Amino acid sequence: MRLCSIIIVFALLAILLSSSGPAAIANVPGIAISAPPPPPATNVATAGSYQIIKLVITHRDTGYPPMHYVDSVMLYDGGELLKEWKYDKNTAKKEEIFTETYSNYLNNDLKLRAVAHCTLHGYQTADDYVTVFPEDLTWTDMIKINVDRAGLQLSGYADYRRVSDIAADLKQFVSGLQKAGMENIIAHQHELKKWVASIR
Numbered sequence: 001m002r003l004c005s006i007i008i009v010f011a012l013l014a015i016l017l018s019s020s021g022p023a024a025i026a027n028v029p030g031i032a033i034s035a036p037p038p039p040p041a042t043n044v045a046t047a048g049s050y051q052i053i054k055l056v057i058t059h060r061d062t063g064y065p066p067m068h069y070v071d072s073v074m075l076y077d078g079g080e081l082l083k084e085w086k087y088d089k090n091t092a093k094k095e096e097i098f099t100e101t102y103s104n105y106l107n108n109d110l111k112l113r114a115v116a117h118c119t120l121h122g123y124q125t126a127d128d129y130v131t132v133f134p135e136d137l138t139w140t141d142m143i144k145i146n147v148d149r150a151g152l153q154l155s156g157y158a159d160y161r162r163v164s165d166i167a168a169d170l171k172q173f174v175s176g177l178q179k180a181g182m183e184n185i186i187a188h189q190h191e192l193k194k195w196v197a198s199i200r
Helices: 002-019 139-149 160-199
Strands: 030-034 049-058 070-077 080-086 097-106 110-118 122-130
Touching: 030 110, 030 122, 049 070, 049 110, 070 097, 080 097, 110 160
Parallel strands: none
Antiparallel strands: 030 049, 049 097, 070 080, 070 110, 110 122
């Protein structure tokens, strides 16, 4: 009876220890966009204004060297790539939370999509819509425009009728990225398998 209790304790201890290792706390990348807000905020985007868009990326891999990492962050306006940040094993961000910024003079509304890619877990996206108001509008006019566009806020878009379009667009976008990056993912998986085999 005592031997059975000892075996059970060791089995539970082994399960607990194996679930608290690096693989258990590694995660998919997270990404969020901090962009000029709509009114009544005082820092709305107006035509010709210089604006800063900040991307906040989260990713955790407590292994050393890291078994996986964020190797690229991309910012799109619709289908146009505004900026891409690339990292390799040596330049990958080691912090669990890091930021990248994009700044430019804005003249048109932006349909932003930010994408973070982990070498093991794949892609994560975030969307936001930035309204660029004409410079000579009053606050009342800006708020009226914003109210006209208001509705169900889904991924930063204000038009509830676009919900299914957004979901279909996102699925197609991620599918395209996955096809384009599949060789990279397979290479990293092979690298990870070799590393795991080397530590056994």
